[in-house]
Amino acid sequence: MARVDERRWLRWMSPLLGVLLLLLTVRVPADDVIxxxxxxxxxxxxxxxxxxxxxxxxxxxxxxxxxxxxxxxxxxxxxxxxxxxxxxxxxxxxxxxxxxxxxxxxxxxxxxxxxxDALVVIVHRHNPLESLGRRELDAIFSESRRCGADQGIERWSQLGGMLPADRIVLHGRNVASGTHDLFRRRALCGGGFRVRLNEHPGSAAVAAAVAAEPSSIGFVGLNHLTAGVRALQLHDAQGRVVSPTPRAVRRGDYPLWRxxxxxxxxxxxxxxxxxxxxxxxxxxxxxxxxxxxxxxxxxxxxxxxxxxxxxxxxxxxxx
Amino acid sequence: MIDSRPPPSLHLRRRRLRDRLATLLITAGGIGVLVSVLAIGVFLALEVIPLFLGADAIDTDALWRPQPVEGAAEPRHRWRPESLGEASPAHYGMLPLAWGTLKAALWALLFAVPLALGAAVHSALYMPRRLRARLKPTLELMEAMPGVVVGFIAGLLLAPWVELHLTATLLLVVTLPLGVVLAVGVRGLLPSPLGRRLPLGWAGVWLMPWLLMVGAITLWLAPWLEAALVGGDLRGWLAATLGLDYAARNAMIVGVAMGFAVIPGIYALAEDALNGVPDSLAEGAQALGATRWQTLWRVVLPAASPGILSAVMIGAGRAVGETMIVLMASGNTALMTLSPLEGLRSLSATIAIELPEAAVGGTHYRLLFLAALVLFLFTFLVNTLAEVMRTRLRRRYQRREGGA
Amino acid sequence: MRGSWRRYGEGPWPWLAAGSVALSLLMLLALLLLLATRGLGHFWPAEVAVVTPHAGSPFAGIAVREEASPGDTRRERLYFTANRDLEGGRWRWIELGEIARIDYPAELVMMERSRWGDLVGRLVALEGEGESHVGEAAWPALQARLKALERLRDERNRLRDEVVMPLVRRLEAVDSDEARAALVAANGRIRELQAAMGGATLIVESADGRRVEQPLEEVLRAWRPNAMTLSDRVVAWGEGVWRFLSEGPRAANSAGGVWPAIFGTMLMVLLMSLVVTPFGVLAAIYLNEVAHQGVLTRIVRIGVRNLAGVPSIVFGVFGLGLFVHGIGGSLDEWFFSERLPSPTFGTGGLLWSSLTLALLTLPVVIVATEEGLTRVPDHQREGALALGATRMEMLTRVVLPMTLPAMLTGMILAVARAAGEVAPLMLVGVAKLASRVPVDGDFPYLHLERKFMHLGYHVYDTAFHGDDVQAAMPLAFATALLLVLVILMLNLTAIFLRHHLRLRHEVPSRV
Missing domain, CATH: 3.40.190.10 (Periplasmic binding protein-like II)
Structure with a gap:
């Protein structure tokens, strides 16, 4: 019974409300942006x-x-x-x-x-790796190693004993992409990528590829983090470990923000x-x-x- | 006397004139269409010429020879259309792209040719006519599958699946043929009325559920076999003993996906070639006591071989030019290995990704036109050769049939 | 012949050949089945589970798939948990061993919103406009309000499409005070409608007990998946499919429908067939009926046939170079110089795409028509000529009517081929999201220079360029299924026609 009453009330009220709102909105300056x-x-x-x-x-x-x-x-x-x-x-x-x-x-x-935004280095969700330093990142992704690493890193075991000996599979963007360019400038010290980099035509494809392949690593924008991947922490200039959270980006702590x-x-x-x-x-x-x-x-x-x-x-x- | 002809003379003249005009129109239209179609190659060549002539000419050697690359001891072939500052200019080595194109086509053909030829042989020689009339359009539907759909499934579904089930996938190559042989054995053991229900002519149909079962069993057995044969880590074993590294986006995936796309084309042409062999040849061999397979192997196949070769070549042409499948499934890594477990980058995919971004008229832009020209010339050459072979063959049989 | 099937002397090879037929058919079947299930399953209102893990708070979600953890025998399951504004993400992987309990409470409500994606939780209250519905009463009230909202939205969209956009186009052409005033009035009316949509708030409680205040105007639809009967689900599924076919994309192509892409594909293909059919038929008639049959025609014929084998991307490059930058650039300089440097025809668009694909499919039409022409018996031609017909009359009255089905087959095959091509379009005119369809009420009604959306490209775009592939996959599958269905239908028609043609002319095929 009570419900019926409520509804009747609603039917009675709504034109009144409409008129009220109309009165309110007429005051908004009309424009004609076309x-x-x-x-x-x-x-x-x-x-x-x-x-x-x-x-x-x-x-x-x-x-x-x-x-x-x-x-x-x-x-x-x-x-x-x-x-x-x-x-x-x-x-x-x-x-x-x-x-x-x-x-x-x-x-x-x-x-x-x-x-x-931040460039996030992502790995498969089951990858035990926690963080990467700048030189390591460069040694993984670039062949020029301009950031000063002594030798390239091609296998996961080179990053720590408990990691498998599988080859690191690299995923990134194609040359026209700003993500590709910025990562090259900021993370690789301006050097060039390895030939083995899988160049995907979209960032979503990078995230999907990394999510499907346990031995892979890739980089995407902050908005492309999905369920299957995990973002790695990076070392900042002082050697502290920072996760790519919105807070860290807001404070400017995360090194690869843009x-x-x-x-x-x-x-x-x-x-x-x-x-x-x-x-x-x-x-x-x-x-x-x-x-x-x-x-x-x-x-x-x-x-x-x-x-x-x-x-x-x-x-x-x-x- | 002449004047006494009835008036239709004028009508006839008008008709003749109209006829001549229309013929002229058709001729002009026809020739125009043909010329414009054939002008594609000429236009591409014109766009490419400034690369080699004039002030902006590039070093042609750089396209095909290894170049010094930063961070590498010896010169390498490298496609990297971005400059890394003064010290390291852009690299425009086209060889890795051409290599990737051919590698993709090679693996696609390795997958497609046995299947397509097998299907062609089976349907030309063994299938009842009614079934064959159904099979042909079905495989035509297979050819009509858009590349973007096949590539999407290969890149986003097949690649991760194979990544998870690598052992099973590799095992399937062995177990599926074994399964077929086993099916024949089992059929032989069946009581004869049941065995007769499963004739060879219909094997293409009744083997389907059987193969599905074989596939499922393979999938189920794969982990045990992996543990037993390679110690539970196939990838480690591959890397240690064969030196093969695995990437999820690889030539094998591209080969399967593109093979899927080229099977119907090869099948149709090869079947035509087999059917084109005069019946008299086969009948003669069979009359002498040869089995159908012996007839095929000794008589029909050699006679149809130019046609089959041309079918394979046309398939190769299709595989070389396919864009979306390679773009979505290959990972676009400009490597120069033959390994089926590593990625590749093809000319066509490179054009599709990079041309919209390239500055019009620049070196990069013209190089991508050059890539298109290379693709055009290659496929045109291969297809023309195949077509010439096919027409030759057809005429030979026509003559023979006429003689007989 | 029948007897030889029982002969076993042939070894395994014939059987392996049969196996390859079976395998090819299996692959085709698997592909179609995959597309059908994944594409159509997307619209099925799936049950929402409340999962209680051994450790941690419960969450609600739809199970998506299960996978073995790499290098491990444990299995884990992916849940679509929605509520992106609450959780920060909308997916959750959980190991099967960690799950303590799974329930399917009937009162769970799933909502599609215009912001932040879907929301799932228990409906606590609907508040606003001075009243509040609490508990069970909230659900019927919500449905009533959503219906009212839907009407307002329809009204707004109708106003926008039928009043505002034509006015805008008029104003862009000629500035007039009268149109301007009408526009201001219409815009005012739209704002009123928008204001009327606001005001109410939903209180929703998530599975772990957090409460959210959700403005009602952002809610597009709401349903209680666990309380639905089978017939409810079927209806909801049908509605979902219809929305997919009839609506435009939303939220950066990651939701909504594909109507503009369907329309763009159809229009492009239609224009293309208008170009390719006459020229293809003309060229075929020339080759087969007019030209002297010699070495030259043979070479040309081989050339045309082989053009069918030239990669589609090469046609795209050709189209970009010649049509877009060559002809388009010149057209702009001559006729649209006042708009430069903004190009009109000097950039990819509908016209250039149609022309490029027309060139691509020309060999298909030529080959099919020629096949039809050669099938017309010579005595028909000779008979016509003997009765005094000119060659033209012989062609138009006798030969062409007999070839009509062949031409139609060629055209349909060309359309089927063109509908599936994506690579050349990426160079000559397809857009991720075209703001305006190329056909509208504005002169000259058909805008050949505009970019358009395409089903095939939409598959590529949603799968590779979205924010979240996992979320976009079902949509990509549905679009792919639609594309494949269209192409299959076209091909089946062509096959049927050809079959019909064979029967009519009864060319006995060899045994």
């Missing part, structure tokens, strides 16, 4: 970019994001060629790419930091288009950063966010 938004770039950032696109479409129904995510290297190329005005990268643009852009357009692209970037082709003094402005505003907003967290990345510091929001607010408005 138009296409096209971005090119990193596979790592594809997840957040697509979800930001979905949220943006909720806020501004007239905006649609089109994304092509094949690797960070495709972003500067597309920005320089003008194929897209937004480029998502999981590493900073290098001098060579920046010069090419300036040579074509006469100014630098605007760099925005949108999230923090920013994720958005590059915008914006001539100095000119305005962003409506959709671009709305997109960047969303990315830097608490909702945008919540997406970052939801996907397993690490949010930016409040200072960094404020600073970039101020920059966004300082831009001239599009007519």
């Amino acid at each position: 138009g296409p938004l096209s971005a090119v770039g990193s596979d790592t950032l594809a997840g957040p970019m697509l979800r930001w696109g979905e949220r943006l479409a909720e806020r501004h129904p007239g905006v649609r994001l089109q994304l092509q995510a094949s690797g960070s290297a495709s972003a500067p190329a597309a920005l320089t060629a003008g194929t897209a005005r937004l480029g998502a990268m999981s590493r900073p643009m290098n001098d060579h790419e920046r010069e090419a852009f300036i040579a074509r357009h006469g100014y630098s692209p605007v760099e925005l930091k949108v999230a923090r 920013y994720l970037y958005l590059y915008v082709n914006l001539p100095p003094g000119s305005a962003l288009t409506g959709p671009e402005h709305a997109f960047l505003e969303l990315v830097l907003s608490p909702q945008g950063q919540a997406v970052v967290e939801e996907l397993g990345f690490v949010t930016l510091t409040e200072e960094r966010l404020m600073q970039q929001r101020d920059w966004l607010a300082s831009l001239p408005m599009a007519e």
Whole structure:
């Protein structure tokens, strides 16, 4: 009996509530941000970019994001060629790419930091290894050993007596990927990978391969940690052992953390288009950063966010 | 006199004109299509030429010879299209890629050729016509499986499974044929009405559950056999005695997956070749008392061998160019070993991964075009050779049949 | 002949040959079975277990698979535990020996959410709008609210697709105050709907007793898997399949459906067959009926046949070089220079993909049509000519109608081949997520320059580029199954047609 009463009450109340909400929402300033938004770039950032696109479409129904995510290297190329005005990268643009852009357009692209991430070295979940030093990491992955190891490490037994004698199977990303490039620069001291590195076309494939192969090791972004793999702890510059937790990344303790970037082709003094402005505003907003967290990345510091929001607010408005 | 012809003359003239025009149109269209189709090779070559001529020409030797590599004592073949700073420029050695392509094709053919030829022989010689009419379209369906689906299953399901059941997988190579032989023995022991229910012509069907059972038993026995034969650690044994290291994404997986994709093609052409051998030949041999297998081995096979060879070559062409399967199942490691347990990297997969990222008109871009050109020339050559052999064979039989 | 089957003098070889037939068929069967079970099983509402380990707190999850630990005889099981916001992950491996108890409580609720993935737990209360439903009453109330939410969502989507997007396109073309005002009004209405969705909160208790407050607007669907009867499950399964076929992808392609990919594949294939069929037929007629049958035609015929053997990726490279960068680049310079440096046709798109695949499948159509043409008996042609028909009339009235099924077969085979090709498309125009379908109400209605989604590429993308392969696998399987079904159906049609054709012309095949 009581339940029936409740329902009747609900039926009676809901139009009233609707009117109330209507009154509330009419006050929201109506805008008319419309138009296409096209971005090119990193596979790592594809997840957040697509979800930001979905949220943006909720806020501004007239905006649609089109994304092509094949690797960070495709972003500067597309920005320089003008194929897209937004480029998502999981590493900073290098001098060579920046010069090419300036040579074509006469100014630098605007760099925005949108999230923090970490490169995580992963092994199979049953691998007993706990942590790796920088030299060991280099000796495992590179053939050039620029970080100073005396000899290469090819078998697990070289890392400790209790490990099996199996050959270490290396998994990583293809050359166009920012993850590949950044790992090479930061973990291999700029050296080159071994030929034996399995180059997968996506980070998810790396995690899947490591999860399926007990004698393997690989590296992926923080958001690709899955059930089958375990993240290794790394030694920082002081020799302390740090796990790749969001907290360690937030504090900057974990050695292989990185920013994720958005590059915008914006001539100095000119305005962003409506959709671009709305997109960047969303990315830097608490909702945008919540997406970052939801996907397993690490949010930016409040200072960094404020600073970039101020920059966004300082831009001239599009007519 | 001529004027007395009825008016259709005008009509006829118009008809003739229309005919000539249409013929011209068809000719133009036909020739246009054919020229544009054949222009692919020319276009690719034009795109590649700047690599070797002009200011940006690269050192052609670097493509095929080993180069000094940082961290390695002696020069190596290396494909690494990224520069590591001033000291270590990008390496564009194409040999590892070509090697990987051929290695993938080799292992695929090793898997596919026995199966496809066996199937062709069986269906051409032993199968009842009704069953053969069903088998052919079924295998055609097998050919229609998209590479991306086969590659997906090979890379994400088969590779981890084989990783877990390596012993069983290797054992299957032995136990499956043994199982077939055993089946014949068991059939011989059966009381004759039951044995007659299992004729050779239908063996392709009734052997299926049997093989499934043999596979299951192998899987169940594998751990014991591994413990008994190699001390419970097959991988350690392989590394210690044969010097083979195991990687989950390897040539064996690629071979099985790509073999699956090329079996139907080889089967269809080989079956055609076997069927094309005039019946008179086989009948003559059988009349002289030869068994069907002896007839096949001594008479039909030699007569059909050019056709079978061309079937294998066309299969090789398909295997060399297959992209998605290699991309998803091979691990893309540009190694130069022949080991079936290690990875490889093919020309086609390299093009698919790297071309969208390469700067248009740059060295890397043109090199990938060169890779495509190499693939094009290789497959075109192999296929043309195979086709020529096939037409020759066909004409020979036509002549013989005409003579007989 | 029959008697010789009983002869045993042939040794093991014929049997091994038969074994290879059996093995090939087994492999095909296994592949199809695997695709069917994994692809269709994804939509089945599986039971959720509450697992109590010997040590530690209980958790709820769906058992996914079991595996032997490497180098060990113990087995472990993978559970999909959802609740990513609570646990930090959504998977858990547990050794079978560690499990103390497994229950299947009927009151467990599974929810699909727009954020953080699925949620599983016990429903404690539904609060909001000044009322609260506690305990058992919460479930019917939740279902009622979800239905209302669904209606609001549909209304919002309808508004967006039918009012806002056309207005946006109009505005992009010509700026008008009237359209702008209409857009502001429509946007306002959408915001109202969105606001009407909010307000209610669910209190959910996870298996280990933690409570979560879940805003109701983020919940898309809720079901109680353990309380469902078989017929409920079948209905839920059907609905799942329908959603998969009819909806667009969500959450960065890791959830939702594949409708845009189905549409993109079909459209691309349709355009391709429009190009390839006339040209293929023309070339075949030329080769077979018009050209002088000599060395040249033989060489050309061999060339065309062998083109069928050229790797698809080579066609992709050719398409990229000639169509995209060559022709597309020039088109942009001539007609779309105001949009440069943003390319219009100078980048991969629908048109270039269709053309590339048309070239790829041209040999298929030529070969099939030629086969049909050679099958038309010469006396038919001679008869027509003898009755005074010109060659053209002979072709159009006599020969081509007889070849029609062959042409159709060629076209269908070409479509089947094109639908499964992915490698060339990766170079000439497929997109991970195309924001706009290439067909809309906006002039010129068909947008050939746009990128499109493709089923085959979607398989590759979900399997290799997602966040979590484990979670994306079922979706990839379902997509792969769909692709294979489409291709199998096309091939079966072609096989049937060819069979029909053989019967009609009755060319006796050799015994």
